[in-house]
Amino acid sequence: MAPLFPFTPLIETLPTTIPFTGPEAIERQQGTPFHVRIGANESAFGISPKARQAMVEAIDHISWYNDPENHDLREALAQHHTVSIHNIAVGGGIDDLLGLAVRAFLSPGQIAVASLGSYPTYHYHVNGFGAKSHTVPYHNDRNDLNALLDAVHKTGSHLVYLSNPDNPAGTYHTTTELQAFVDQLPETCIFILDEAYIEFAPENAVLPISPIHPRLIRMRTFSKAHGMAGARIGYAICDPEIVTAFEKIRLHFMVNRIAQAGALASLHDPDFVQSVVRSVAQGRKEYEALAKSVGLSSLPSATNFVTFDAHTPDRAGTILNALQSQGVFVRKPGAPPLDRCFRVTVGTPEERQAFAEILPAILAQIPEPK
């Protein structure tokens, strides 16, 4: 008998789990809204006034399709990074670009390498396009570069993924460590370097952009320091042959007009981004002091969030649930060893104050770990 729906065998085997449950869905489940939203590493410091102005103006022409080439933004990004426009691919956030990279380099059944507990959407695409994730655990709360290298060599993988600075740990590797990693990768392996949080990192975490390494794809976003997560726009810096490959498969009208306009304006307002980075640095210090004051510790952060160490997965989960039930949206890593932690985005001063009052009250109700 013919099946009712002629789904592909791949679709039939895919799980129904999704990369992230949004805070709105949790609010609907709980029946109460969050009053402190510090769980998704969204910027608490808004967007550049120039970006806002450009976005409002873009609404006037929203009846027109967006430029599918993203030409003006790509040109500006090329100038900004001192590369060619042919080195820039613009997409609907890093999420979109990760999907393109998986499609470009992995045939069904092939292996992708990354850390266990790294960005869920990367693994979602790997599985969704019929490839398989091979993971190696974090070591000392950092991506384990040696283990990743070994895994690439052992599996013959064409794709290895690394977030630097890392999400969800917040830690980073230096340019020296990263360069050694790149140098030791086989020629058959493409390295996706996810730099979503790079604006918040120290200078020695930022590999030089030029010369473009043929097997390195840098991914950047306007979601974090630029404050435009809800606009859906990011970009890749890579070899022109990879840009051309993405041209063959990408959704050409992916990036909406308003995001294009906002990103272009924000790129021309570096002072705004610098002010965000300073505010985030201040907030990180407060969170680190808070962690110490309540008898927790925190991982060193080069991002816009701080990963609080609750020492055991159970305790981290209990704290998370208590925070959420009191209207504070935070998240926690799902995989060991980081599942003993919960992750708190740097909020506004008011949000940090609210969190600093709720956290000790919650911890007072939770037994110390044995």
Next chain:
Amino acid sequence: MAPLFPFTPLIETLPTTIPFTGPEAIERQQGTPFHVRIGANESAFGISPKARQAMVEAIDHISWYNDPENHDLREALAQHHTVSIHNIAVGGGIDDLLGLAVRAFLSPGQIAVASLGSYPTYHYHVNGFGAKSHTVPYHNDRNDLNALLDAVHKTGSHLVYLSNPDNPAGTYHTTTELQAFVDQLPETCIFILDEAYIEFAPENAVLPISPIHPRLIRMRTFSKAHGMAGARIGYAICDPEIVTAFEKIRLHFMVNRIAQAGALASLHDPDFVQSVVRSVAQGRKEYEALAKSVGLSSLPSATNFVTFDAHTPDRAGTILNALQSQGVFVRKPGAPPLDRCFRVTVGTPEERQAFAEILPAILAQIPEPK
């Protein structure tokens, strides 16, 4: 020797052609801007004032990610169409949803059926995911339902695509014809009914929504009558099992916050959409009269564009080039038999006036067909 880039075999074989060259790219090539943009079936009548207001307000929270479930919009669409929220999938325009349908139902090497010269992005996805397009020609400037049915049966295809009303012809099939088509499809074939232009069509072009047919996916968009092409938002109405399949593979944060807010507000302003439909009907009449007055004919249109018949592909191409070089952006179908035509979107009264002046002047320079 290892290749420099470990692209998949599929990527290596894909062409570098893209579905559409945007008017911005043509402007950059020509070195002059278009002053009449009536080529991409964008709405000349803007967006609802309510949608505009909602979009401006959404910018205030653009630092927050969009709700990945598109919950509020899906709920409103379900109510609007008197179906369940589980029958609604929201995506980044029909372009995005077409890709999901191809991924859900076609394994590499399998066959997709559609008319020759139908929506390029559908064929782009079919090829991009490694499947193959099987096409049948238009008949009397309409999709040939019998030939499409024959092709489905002959090829055993799991997917057949039809745009009703049709783009690029502008013609339509009645509910009686469509229902007979659905009834004769084999159980193993999913029918994608692209209804991007449905608001402009007569009532007898609109199949009832309920009861939901398990193998029918209706695709709708906010790009046309709602005037939000640059916002990138559309939706599918289909069986919950298909919605669930899309959940397993879709880009969850695809649809930006501003589009979500604008679409929701526009849905609640039916008077605005009706006023657009009336304006378009007026413009179509003017275009039909214009075609006759300059010695061309036009295909009957149930859309927001009119397909002008220039009788030969060469003449259609010559007219198109002359229009573009005089600052008027129009498009023409690429495949026979419709490649003898060029396609003109209903513009504002001022744009129609400009076009009505330029077209006869151009035709005076072009020899009559033999």
